[in-house]
Amino acid sequence: MSGHLTSQKIVRNVGLPLVNQFLAQGYALVRILSALKIKPSTYYNWRHWQPSRQEKRRESLKPYILDVWKTFKFYGYRRIAAYSQQTDGPKVSGYMTLKLMRELGIKSRMQKRYRKPKTVVTVDQKPNLIRHLHDLSGVWQTDITYIQLTNHRWVYLATVLDPEKRKVLGYKIGDTMTAELATSALQMALDKHRKPLIIHSDMGSHTRVLNLILNVKIMA
Template sequence: FYGYRRIAAYSHLNNDCPKISEYMTLKLMRELGIRSRMQKRYRKPKTVVTVDQKPNLIRHLHDLSGVWQTDITYIQLTNHRWVYLATVLDPEKRKVLGYKIGDTMTAELATSALQMTLDKHRKPLIIHSDMGSQYTSAEFNIKCQNYGLKHSYSLKSHPYDNGRMEA
């Protein structure tokens, strides 16, 4: 069922139906015990980047062998809570190499997904991510330095740079 505003608006558009105000529609719906089944849409949490732009090392690469891409995805559960999935992808093979799920979106989540992947697979030359705070954190960058990985970043407001991962 629609809400009283939409029903009242429909009555104004339909020539066969008498025109009725929103207030009268609400009053009649209450008397008849009719309630809207529409639900407010849930919005995923927003993030803000305050770090200066870092280099994008894969922008002009034609050969993506030796490159891994990583990102964090928001997943809404049926109880309207959010969980976060940090994933590491091999863009050449289009295969997920490692992942980690957590209920908070932290640098530790991103770092543990990378560590899981490094434990199972040969290390790449470059790891590419967006400019999220998890990937610009000292914890993630120290992990990359310890393994000798070059870190490449997507341009701010350009998810196309990390398109394979976003898809």
């Protein structure tokens, strides 16, 4: 059904301007419709067609989706949908976001996560202290991920997240995993938001070291 409606929309958008163009040149409507093999009833349906409420909403959402994508080009449809739920703008479902992004011809620059081989842990793991917190206000989470861009280049993506609002506060992309990569992402977050009470990272040894650096930075 949806495919049928789409094909009808394409014919209407092409056929109606074409008929009007011939009318402006002085041709009779009957001759135009006959030559183009268009039924008179179809032509008049085109003339009186009005977009449905759903179609109007879809078109109104496209500028919003495009604007969010331009701001966070590594966002996929799931993150854009989640972002819409946490901000004052329109609320868009993941399914609708995916369809609109396809119509706009845009997609996330992040293709897939790099699957690192499993390693044997040789250091004591620290417990996840925020897992049991009921109030996450004032808590930031840090993450460093190895990702592949659309040009097949592999890079590190450092992000600072607000787990309560489910929002990206800062990010930085780099070729190597360094303290500067993490602190640059943190600085972006600090420039726009109040200092957090807690910065939490995953239990990887490299991010634990960076987490220490970040906590020193916010106390400076």
